[in-house]
Amino acid sequence: MGERVKLKYIQLYKKSSDIVDQWSGTQALALALLGSCSSVLLRLPSLARKENFGPFQDTPQVVDAVRAKQMEALEATLQRLQQVLQSFQQYSNQLEKVVQDGRQLQQGLGEGGWGGAVRKGPVPALGECQEGLEDLWRMHRDEWLLKKALVSIVGWDTTEAEFGQVQALVGSQPNLDPSRIEALLDLTRQMATM
Numbered sequence: 001m002g003e004r005v006k007l008k009y010i011q012l013y014k015k016s017s018d019i020v021d022q023w024s025g026t027q028a029l030a031l032a033l034l035g036s037c038s039s040v041l042l043r044l045p046s047l048a049r050k051e052n053f054g055p056f057q058d059t060p061q062v063v064d065a066v067r068a069k070q071m072e073a074l075e076a077t078l079q080r081l082q083q084v085l086q087s088f089q090q091y092s093n094q095l096e097k098v099v100q101d102g103r104q105l106q107q108g109l110g111e112g113g114w115g116g117a118v119r120k121g122p123v124p125a126l127g128e129c130q131e132g133l134e135d136l137w138r139m140h141r142d143e144w145l146l147k148k149a150l151v152s153i154v155g156w157d158t159t160e161a162e163f164g165q166v167q168a169l170v171g172s173q174p175n176l177d178p179s180r181i182e183a184l185l186d187l188t189r190q191m192a193t194m
Contacts, residue, residue, distance in 0.1 A: 006191055008105050009129045012098050013188035016136050019094050020181060023140060026087045027173065030147070033081045034167050037154060040074040041163055044156060074156055081151055088144040095137035102130045124187050132184040143175035 047067050050057040057063065106126070124132075150166045158166075 005105055005109065005126070009102065009126070010188055010191055012102055012105075012133060013129075013185060013191070016095060016098050016133060017185050017188070019091050019098075020136070020140075020185070023088065023091045026084060026091070030081065030084045030088075031167075031171055033077055033084060034170060036077045037074060037081070038163060038167065040070055040077065041156075041158060042160065043070055044074075071156060078151075078154060081154075085144070085148050085151060088140075088147055092137070092141045092144045095133075095140050099130075099133050099137045102133045106130060124190050129187055129191065132187050136181065136184055139175050139177070139181070143173055146175060 044067075046052050047063075047070060050063055053059075053063050053066070109126075147170055150169055154163065154166055
């Protein structure tokens with residue numbers, strides 16, 4: 001593999017690693033926002049009963065105002081969660097762009113210079129490098145689509161059990177295997193030793 005191509009792939013993997021790091025930070029924000037949604041959703045049933053308002057239970061303006069504020073808080077948090085989902089989509093799109101850049105490198109080498117399947121000892125072949133970039137992108141794209149679908153079902157009428165399942169799935173990120181991601185990003189270190 002030519003030195004220029006090797007350096008380009010190392011750059012692509014560095015960029016991918018940075019995107020994966022940004023994803024992790026955004027994941028923490030998404031979980032915090034889901035925690036806020038959970039707090040509001042858990043309060044809503046008790047706010048439906050006037051007797052929970054103590055001396056204010058006979059003051060409809062207070063009861064209605066408190067309920068309205070909680071609904072506003074939930075709506076604002078869900079809107080912020082939608083913005084976070086857009087960040088996940090942007091990360092997925094950035095990883096897709098990295099994949100496209102890798103494909104352009106392949107095309108630039110032409111038929112004879114590609115050597116995509118040639119592996120020299122522990123050093124990954126170009127084909128493996130490209131496949132690794134594609135795997136990173138597909139895993140993150142699938143996880144973004146899952147998060148998008150899960151968040152779309154959250155609303156004021158979401159049950160505690162439903163919300164618990166949403167929270168658990170968003171938190172576990174079933175499409176992102178940390179050991180696989182680490183192994184893919186390790187290709188950079190292997191290429192640097194070539």
